[in-house]
Amino acid sequence: MQQKNPLLKGSLITIILKLLSENDKMYGYEITRIVQELSQGSLKLTEGALYPSLHKLEADGLLEVSIENIGNRSRKYYSLTKKGKKESVEKLKELNQFFTQMQQVLNLKLSV
Amino acid sequence: MQQKNPLLKGSLITIILKLLSENDKMYGYEITRIVQELSQGSLKLTEGALYPSLHKLEADGLLEVSIENIGNRSRKYYSLTKKGKKESVEKLKELNQFFTQMQQVLNLKLSV
């Protein structure tokens, strides 16, 4: 079955960590907006994917939460812990390597 | 739980189609070898992932099979159907777009 929206292909965690390494704190809804904006609408980060991932990263000690109230509405701001900063660098390195490897596999003409 | 081996991240189908678009016919075991070789051993295409994917592509009419016997051992050679050739181009385009989008999201410095 074909998927209609482009996949994140296992890169969601890396995206979150990277964005948070460039911004002191961000909240979930904000992250979905920024990803859509930066990809000109082609990457749809669904909330059903994002929120569970944020909770997992928090449970793993990579993110910490602070709640802010805007009027009657509340935001959960996430920021990187020390461990999260380390992991952010690690994950970005891995993803870069993956892209490099994929390009090697996909671009090279094979002689039969 | 961390994964030890790099993921294929949903790109396996694309890899198969691309390799077959450059080689008239290939068999499963051969594909696992070539992917390892081209990625200098960093991408491990497990057989548990590959064979079911080949069967799916065949069932979807993108690949066709011809069996060759080498002594007492038999190989199942796969090659692209017409539909498979079309899809191969399509999938490669998609993956390239994905890489481009990811780079936009991951490289850009955000101003807060």
Add this chain to the structure above:
DNA sequence: CAAATATACATAAGAATCTTAGGTATTGAA
């Protein structure tokens, strides 16, 4: 002002894709 859209969080079912762990059998090398 009412209705629709945007903001902001969340979960749960199911699909898709992969790893891990087996299994069978032949061939070649040590």
Add this chain to the structure above:
DNA sequence: TTCAATACCTAAGATTCTTATGTATATTTG
């Protein structure tokens, strides 16, 4: 003759995502 390589295969379970909900507040628009 035993081990590694070749060559196929499947099944259980994990992970990651989509799709579909649900709740509630705030803002825009007709």
